[in-house]
Amino acid sequence: MNLPYAEPYKIKMVESIKRSTIEQRKKWIKEADFNLFNLASDKVFIDLLTDSGTGAMSDNQWAAMMSGDESYAGSSSFLKLKEVVQKITGFKYFLPTHQGRAAENVLFSAMVKEGDLVPGNSHFDTTKGHIEFRKATAVDCTIDEAFDTANLHPFKGNVNLDKLEKVLNENSKENIPFVILTITCNSSGGQPMSMENIQAVSRLCKSYEIPLFFDSARFAENAYFIKKREKGYQNKSIKEIARAIFDCGDGMTMSAKKDGLVNMGGFIALNDEEVYKKATVFNIMYEGFITYGGMNGRDMAALAVGLDEATEFDYLESRIEQVSYLGEKLIEHNIPVQQPIGGHAIFIDANKFVPTIPRDEYRAQALAIELYIIGGIRGVEIGTVLADRDPFTRKNRYPELELVRLAIPRRTYSQNHMDYIAAVLKNIYDSRDEAKTGYKIIDEAPIMRHFTVKFEKI
Numbered sequence: 001m002n003l004p005y006a007e008p009y010k011i012k013m014v015e016s017i018k019r020s021t022i023e024q025r026k027k028w029i030k031e032a033d034f035n036l037f038n039l040a041s042d043k044v045f046i047d048l049l050t051d052s053g054t055g056a057m058s059d060n061q062w063a064a065m066m067s068g069d070e071s072y073a074g075s076s077s078f079l080k081l082k083e084v085v086q087k088i089t090g091f092k093y094f095l096p097t098h099q100g101r102a103a104e105n106v107l108f109s110a111m112v113k114e115g116d117l118v119p120g121n122s123h124f125d126t127t128k129g130h131i132e133f134r135k136a137t138a139v140d141c142t143i144d145e146a147f148d149t150a151n152l153h154p155f156k157g158n159v160n161l162d163k164l165e166k167v168l169n170e171n172s173k174e175n176i177p178f179v180i181l182t183i184t185c186n187s188s189g190g191q192p193m194s195m196e197n198i199q200a201v202s203r204l205c206k207s208y209e210i211p212l213f214f215d216s217a218r219f220a221e222n223a224y225f226i227k228k229r230e231k232g233y234q235n236k237s238i239k240e241i242a243r244a245i246f247d248c249g250d251g252m253t254m255s256a257k258k259d260g261l262v263n264m265g266g267f268i269a270l271n272d273e274e275v276y277k278k279a280t281v282f283n284i285m286y287e288g289f290i291t292y293g294g295m296n297g298r299d300m301a302a303l304a305v306g307l308d309e310a311t312e313f314d315y316l317e318s319r320i321e322q323v324s325y326l327g328e329k330l331i332e333h334n335i336p337v338q339q340p341i342g343g344h345a346i347f348i349d350a351n352k353f354v355p356t357i358p359r360d361e362y363r364a365q366a367l368a369i370e371l372y373i374i375g376g377i378r379g380v381e382i383g384t385v386l387a388d389r390d391p392f393t394r395k396n397r398y399p400e401l402e403l404v405r406l407a408i409p410r411r412t413y414s415q416n417h418m419d420y421i422a423a424v425l426k427n428i429y430d431s432r433d434e435a436k437t438g439y440k441i442i443d444e445a446p447i448m449r450h451f452t453v454k455f456e457k458i
Contacts, residue, residue, distance in 0.1 A: 005321060008314040009411065012059060018042055025373050033454035034369055034439055036378050045376030046417055048406040051344045052217075053099075053257035053264055055410030058309060061261065061302040068298025073289055077297040081267075081304040088239060088307060089246040091269035093276035095283050098294030099266040100217055100255025101126040102287055107213075107253055107268050109286075110278035111177040112136050119167045120180040120215075121159050122146065122187035125386050127180065127215055129448045132391050139167050146188040147400040149338045149349040154229045155194040156338075157185030157222070159201050168208045179205050182215040183222040183245065187382065189403065190218070190323075190342025192225035195233065195244065202248035211272070212248065217255040219245065221343035224316040238311045251275070258344070261306030261410060265295050319343075323408050325415060329422035335429050338403065345407040348425070350383065353404075354435045359384065361438030361458055364402040367428075370435070371404065375424030379406045385441075386450045 020028075020043065032038035036049060047054065069076040082094045097103040108130045112118065116136035123131070123138045131138045141163040146156040159181065168176065181201060184192045205212040223241040227233050233241055246252065250272060256265035268283075270276045280290050287294040295303075309315055320343055327341035336352035350364035357363035364383035371377050380386075383402035390397055406421065443454040 007318045009058075009318070017045055019045060020376055022373060025376060029369060029372055030457075033442075034365075034457065035453055035455060036368060036372060036380060037451055039372075039378060044372075044378045046413065046421060047378050048345075048408060048421075049378045049380050051258060051407040051409050052255060053262070054412065055261060055263075056412050057261060057263070057302060057306070058411075060309070061305045064301040064305045065298040068296060068301040070297040073291055075291055075297045075300065077300040077304070078291040081300045084304045084307050085267060085269055088242055088311060089252065089269050090243055091246065091251060091271055093270040093273065095268040095270075095276070095279055095290055096293035096295050096300060097266040097268065097283065097287050099257060099264060100215075100253060101130070101266075102294060103253035103255070103266045103268045104130045104215075105286060106279050106282045107251075107275075108134060109282040110275060113177075116175050116177055117167060117171055118177065118180060119164055121157055121182055121185050121193070123180065124182060124186045124215065125388075125448060125450070127182070129388075133447060135391075141167065142185070142188055146185070146191060149189070149336060149347075149352070149401065152340055154192075154340060155197060155225075156188055156191035156340075157183065157193040158197040159193070161197075161200055161204060164201065165204060168204065168210060173208060173210055176208075176210050178211040178213045178250070180213045180215055181249075182217075184218045184225070184343045186218070186344075188401075189338030189347040190221075190344045191338070192222045192229075192343065194230050195226050195241070196230070198245055198248050211250040211275075214246065214249050214252040216246075216252040217258040218344055219252075219254075220259040220310045220316060221320060223311070224313070224320055225343065227313070238313055238316060242311055256303050256306070259307075259310045260303045261310050262299060262303045265299050265303045267293070319408075319410055322413075322415070322418065326406070326408070326418040326421060329418065330425060333422065333426040333429060335425055338401075345405045347382065347401075348379075348404040348406070350402040350404055353429065354432055356433065357435055357438040359398055359402065360396065361440065362455070363438055364404050365455065366435065366438035368404045369439075370428055371424065374428055375421070377406070377421055377424060379404050381405075381450065385453060388447065388449055391447075 114135040119139040121142045128138045143160045145151045145153040251270035336349040338347035365381040382405045387397040387399045437458040439455040
């Protein structure tokens with residue numbers, strides 16, 4: 001008989017999580033102004049708010065932390081991390097930051113100005129926020145297939161080359177500081193880009209003399225999908241595929257809290273010395289000295305090990321197969337999700353799940369709240385709330401997809417937890433016709449509102 005899949009690790013330590021009742025959770029979410037970000041973690045049973053910094057580190061990472069060098073300048077931990085980053089990415093210059101959005105802040109401060117256009121594939125919220133904060137515009141050039149959750153296109157993170165060339169052709173290159181590719185593409189459902197498409201974008205950028213950068217938070221997961229789905233890469237290692245990806249670009253930002261397998265950290269890697277010099281000024285202003293950039297020496301030591309572990313096939317297979325396991329369970333229950341299943345999360349299609357709730361009452365947020373009340377599971381809305389208001393008209397932006405993201409932390413939950421999540425969602429789906437009203441916003445920040453927004457039940 002065929003042997004069942006088994007994780008390539010064993011458990012050395014556990015952390016208790018607390019159970020609660022529906023009545024308790026109704027009270028807690030109301031006190032949190034119906035914003036799941038406002039909940040204390042001890043009031044959550046299974047926390048799928050994000051996979052960023054929430055995973056479990058390995059014994060080798062913990063061991064590396066004990067030898068972390070906390071020197072302010074020239075730390076040996078920095079030098080080791082720089083060596084690993086250069087080996088994996090091939091980029092010449094390296095700046096550590098405390099996390100991914102800090103890397104964006106430093107790089108965009110050096111490169112993005114008012115009136116600029118930054119094309120890409122469904123920019124994530126912090127990326128778009130940093131662009132719009134500088135009075136520039138993020139231009140989404142994602143393929144149309146990404147917005148049909150039932151479409152089984154294997155690379156829904158791909159860029160529509162015609163859309164991108166139209167932007168490059170109709171605007172001065174002085175107003176396009178770079179093109180940015182998010183791998184995997186979070187906002188379209190954790191969907192990968194193909195190597196073919198990445199290479200085509202690279203050629204297009206070179207022909208217009210526009211730099212190409214990567215938002216690389218989940219680059220290893222993207223490399224895994226290329227290996228599994230794209231002809232010609234089955235016999236390539238993850239590290240070989242990752243290097244081939246980065247060879248197409250001029251630089252990258254990285255939230256190391258994802259495919260770096262650490263709880264805090266990030267970095268910028270570049271080939272252009274002039275951009276590097278400009279970025280160092282902002283790195284010192286915003287982050288710290290250029291050889292620690294907001295990170296402890298022990299965190300840099302753990303990240304050096306984590307990047308190596310995250311670019312190994314066995315780890316990635318275990319991680320992505322667990323996400324796929326939950327996705328297949330939900331599909332069996334006829335629950336509408338973004339397909340094919342992405343790398344780091346399940347994305348529930350709220351437009352199909354609760355079409356009875358008006359869009360201006362934030363149907364995806366309503367579904368995420370119900371998931372917490374019924375099962376103690378914390379997810380996050382990826383829809384109108386996250387899309388924010390248009391910076392000029394101040395009207396809500398209604399994206400094509402209204403999603404609830406269930407981000408699975410790395411090496412953290414068991415298959416039993418996945419079964420529990422699926423059962424809770426089935427119960428909610430079976431009673432979905434009862435959902436008629438959603439929520440209204442009573443207080444919000446002018447940008448990236450979803451972190452602190454306050455709601456009231458209608």
